Amino acid sequence: MIELDNIAYSYGGGELLSEISLKLAPGSFHFLTGPSGSGKTTFLKLCYGALVPTAGTVQLFGKDVRDMDRDDHAMARRRIGVVHQDCQFLDHLPLRENVSLPLTVSGRDSLEQNTNLKELLHWVGLGNRASALPPELSGGERQRAALARAVIMSPEVVLADEPTGNVDWEMSQRLLQLLVELNRMGKTIVIATHDMNLIRSAKNHVQTRVLRISNRKLQLAGADL
Amino acid sequence: MIELDNIAYSYGGGELLSEISLKLAPGSFHFLTGPSGSGKTTFLKLCYGALVPTAGTVQLFGKDVRDMDRDDHAMARRRIGVVHQDCQFLDHLPLRENVSLPLTVSGRDSLEQNTNLKELLHWVGLGNRASALPPELSGGERQRAALARAVIMSPEVVLADEPTGNVDWEMSQRLLQLLVELNRMGKTIVIATHDMNLIRSAKNHVQTRVLRISNRKLQLAGADL
Amino acid sequence: MSVFVGDAQADRVVPPTGFTARLTLFAAGAMAFLTVFALALSLASGRLAVRWGDELAQSSTLRISAPSEQLQAQTILALRVLESTPGIASARALSAEEQRGLLAPWFGPDLPVETLPIPQLVEILETEEGYDAAGLRLRLAAEVPGAVLDDHARWREPLERAAGRLRLLGWVSIALIGATTAAMITLAANAALAANAQVISVLRLIGAQDGYIARAFVRRFTVRAFLGAAIGTFLGAGAIYLLPEAQDEAGFLTGLGFVGAGWFLPVLIPPIAGFVAYAATGAAARRTLRGLS
Amino acid sequence: MSVFVGDAQADRVVPPTGFTARLTLFAAGAMAFLTVFALALSLASGRLAVRWGDELAQSSTLRISAPSEQLQAQTILALRVLESTPGIASARALSAEEQRGLLAPWFGPDLPVETLPIPQLVEILETEEGYDAAGLRLRLAAEVPGAVLDDHARWREPLERAAGRLRLLGWVSIALIGATTAAMITLAANAALAANAQVISVLRLIGAQDGYIARAFVRRFTVRAFLGAAIGTFLGAGAIYLLPEAQDEAGFLTGLGFVGAGWFLPVLIPPIAGFVAYAATGAAARRTLRGLS
Numbered sequence A, B: 001m002i003e004l005d006n007i008a009y010s011y012g013g014g015e016l017l018s019e020i021s022l023k024l025a026p027g028s029f030h031f032l033t034g035p036s037g038s039g040k041t042t043f044l045k046l047c048y049g050a051l052v053p054t055a056g057t058v059q060l061f062g063k064d065v066r067d068m069d070r071d072d073h074a075m076a077r078r079r080i081g082v083v084h085q086d087c088q089f090l091d092h093l094p095l096r097e098n099v100s101l102p103l104t105v106s107g108r109d110s111l112e113q114n115t116n117l118k119e120l121l122h123w124v125g126l127g128n129r130a131s132a133l134p135p136e137l138s139g140g141e142r143q144r145a146a147l148a149r150a151v152i153m154s155p156e157v158v159l160a161d162e163p164t165g166n167v168d169w170e171m172s173q174r175l176l177q178l179l180v181e182l183n184r185m186g187k188t189i190v191i192a193t194h195d196m197n198l199i200r201s202a203k204n205h206v207q208t209r210v211l212r213i214s215n216r217k218l219q220l221a222g223a224d225l
Numbered sequence C, D: 001m002s003v004f005v006g007d008a009q010a011d012r013v014v015p016p017t018g019f020t021a022r023l024t025l026f027a028a029g030a031m032a033f034l035t036v037f038a039l040a041l042s043l044a045s046g047r048l049a050v051r052w053g054d055e056l057a058q059s060s061t062l063r064i065s066a067p068s069e070q071l072q073a074q075t076i077l078a079l080r081v082l083e084s085t086p087g088i089a090s091a092r093a094l095s096a097e098e099q100r101g102l103l104a105p106w107f108g109p110d111l112p113v114e115t116l117p118i119p120q121l122v123e124i125l126e127t128e129e130g131y132d133a134a135g136l137r138l139r140l141a142a143e144v145p146g147a148v149l150d151d152h153a154r155w156r157e158p159l160e161r162a163a164g165r166l167r168l169l170g171w172v173s174i175a176l177i178g179a180t181t182a183a184m185i186t187l188a189a190n191a192a193l194a195a196n197a198q199v200i201s202v203l204r205l206i207g208a209q210d211g212y213i214a215r216a217f218v219r220r221f222t223v224r225a226f227l228g229a230a231i232g233t234f235l236g237a238g239a240i241y242l243l244p245e246a247q248d249e250a251g252f253l254t255g256l257g258f259v260g261a262g263w264f265l266p267v268l269i270p271p272i273a274g275f276v277a278y279a280a281t282g283a284a285a286r287r288t289l290r291g292l293s
């Protein structure tokens, strides 16, 4: 579904990433680590087509990102749930509408989805904040809302950038649980994080691969945990 | 220097914080913990006068926040370095100028400060990103920049809200080191965090008190670590 | 016309555009107000030119000087020539009464016109096509030597030039105002789009198509421009309507108001403003959306 | 005037205001351009009224009808009466040549004025204060029975009304344009401030005083408005200057241009626009800064 073939990327200066190849198989569960500034966020952006590699090819659902027009991108993004590191919302809409925005935009706003939404908000601990505006949420609450928004369409792939950076240990376990559940339903999950404890605890629930960006390359880092 | 006397706070709904009293003595080092949404950020905002308590009094440097006008607030903020949870910068200015902004605004932009700035950027690992614009920084880089901006004036108090949420373990140790050093110079430090490992490692370097917000009250939580 | 069919969802998704929206409404209103005035000025100038045309261009004077005893004969001769000239609708010798009236401002009402050896005046009314003045002069020179044709060109030209300039001033103002309005709405739309860069990036992140995003902005600015222009036009037309009626003696101002069907012209202003906003905002939205990677 | 002393630092701190800045520049320019035209219209109307005043109000005509043998005597008598009337600057009998000129349009250039029993015309020029027409009429009736005084009131009034209306139209336009400009600059400044809420919160967080923040915005918009108005004024004045010279025969348009010292009036537009922007932006900034907690 997402295939990176020998790609490289640079923001204009030196190369940030190079010689990276990866095939995200349906139902796989990956962690992405690496020091701050190593290119985790950049890598995820390449995975959902927000950035185009400077060399090599990225294929989303069988299509080269270079050949996709704006509408193709929009369609691809409906199949990929993304949690940004800096969670952005529409500040004028209450949390409830923000989380269900992907449904609204794709015209799939239905009653069934509505009970789904309630459950989901409850699971991430935002059941009682549903009508708050995003600027009225705490940092951790925003992060949880971003995860909820990313998964509400039950997309085929979830790319989450530090989804537990601002929440406490118990909550991060809950969020992990949600992603593990989705993975059991056959969804593909990629989580960028620097929290080794999270990775360790995930290993108890699900089979994961840990990727590490180091020296511009992507390496399997299962051994050092 | 910062005194909270039996304060309470509510955003309009129920009370979020109540019956909280605290005196931040010069040279003290506090950690602030509590689950996501418990009110850590709110508490810090009360500490630097961004919010006015709904009951009780807050005194900044001997002045009741209720009696301070806008210019008093500006002056108080020059003595308090704040790291926001969502680090905000002026997106049109390079990192270098963003970090030295407190100096610019207070008219203390000097050559001496300039070498200071270089050293500081180097310490937080941003030496080679000094001329990048904030939107070109990674999440962790922004967080480090925010800490650098908060301490550049060597303020009497540093209030840091999750300053290590997005950085890896080694970097968080470096940042902690910076704050410990400042504390040794007699500065008052308060760090809100949910990272228990950080607190544990700090205990090796410096004498800290750990405060925990739980059930709207502030409690000493030294024992459970 | 799908812009006007409210897509409530898309409208909620784009945040209220606050000051830029108010700016658009106000600019469209003020501009429509000014346009109404400029339009009224142009129309009035146009009417003025037509009126002067009617009074002067369509009429000429023939002046016959001759000894008293020949005057009548020459007048009859001249009338016959004029009647047979193509392009002349009618020709009529002025009565003594009328000639006296013309001279009254200068010589008082008691001038003994009949006994004076003053020329006989003949009023000529042309048809639409007009006549060939040079040809007529030649014929008259041959047949009625004492007759001099005055086709009023001397009087008409500067007046028509003056009316033309006023009218031009009106149309130039309208064009200027229109261009200003378009530019201002474009800039306001651009400001709104730039201020909403974050909203756009969120919408894109969750898979909204560019068309969906653009439509919400375009609809908003189109509706605002139309509404603003409608209000401005209404106020402008009201102000014109309340202007004191033109005194006809004033002579050169036919009154700045609209006349008859002219009242329907301002009605066109709001739809035109709406269309201008639609085109301008659409272009701005497409450009901005292409620019935001 | 500290707004104009560039505080380079504060200017760098507030981000480029992009479209709102361009909007301000453009709006100020377009409005200044229109203002120049409206000003020219007002001044021209004013000159017109003065000219008609000069030509008609300050002059009257005395018409003396009498048998030829008495005409000269009565004229001398009338002139003596006029000379002794307070409020009359001078009185002068028209020469035969001049009378012929007046009649030429109607009777051709060959009218034998001298031999005709037509009245003698006397041109009267008044002083500033004017004379008492009723009193003069009584005196003339007693001393020069054949004299009729025409003080042109009949012609003057409607023309003056018309000129007054044109002038009013010009001033109303200027007021309207000024108000529109102020409103637009206020809205643009508000939009800029609203779009920069985050910048303001960052600046406050690090201890910037409100005055420091406000000044950066105010300075910017003031300078933009001044610059825009200067450009617009320059272009407007240029356009007026390039307008074809008014033909004097046109009679009722003295030409839309500025005359003599009138050219200095448009120079006032940019400073006024700058001041309006300064006041409007200052108020907007203070309001917004108070609003953002």
Ligand SMILES: Nc1ncnc2c1ncn2[C@@H]1O[C@H](COP(=O)(O)OP(=O)(O)OP(=O)(O)O)[C@@H](O)[C@H]1O
Residues within 6 Å of the ligand: A011, A016, A034, A035, A036, A037, A038, A039, A040, A041, A042, A043, A085, B129, B132, B135, B136, B137, B138, B139, B140, B141, B166, B167
């Ligand atoms: N738009 C950009 N232009 C230029 N450089 C950029 C841009 N975005 C990111 N970078 C740089 O590329 C590097 C990698 O950034 P990226 O955000 O991918 O790091 P990351 O691994 O996600 O870091 P973190 O853990 O801190 O979030 C950083 O040094 C960053 O400064």
Ligand SMILES: Nc1ncnc2c1ncn2[C@@H]1O[C@H](COP(=O)(O)OP(=O)(O)OP(=O)(O)O)[C@@H](O)[C@H]1O
Residues within 6 Å of the ligand: A129, A132, A135, A136, A137, A138, A139, A140, A141, A166, A167, B011, B016, B034, B035, B036, B037, B038, B039, B040, B041, B042, B043, B085
């Ligand atoms: N402006 C606001 N209006 C209304 N409610 C608010 C506002 N800001 C915060 N809250 C609510 O107050 C509660 C405490 O918020 P706060 O940001 O202080 O939590 P926190 O302890 O910092 O959480 P986190 O660890 O997630 O950052 C949250 O439930 C939040 O939704």
Ligand SMILES: [Mg+2]
Residues within 6 Å of the ligand: A040, A041, A042, A085, A161, B138, B139, B140
């Ligand atoms: Mg990142």
Ligand SMILES: [Mg+2]
Residues within 6 Å of the ligand: A138, A139, A140, B040, B041, B042, B085, B161
């Ligand atoms: Mg917080």
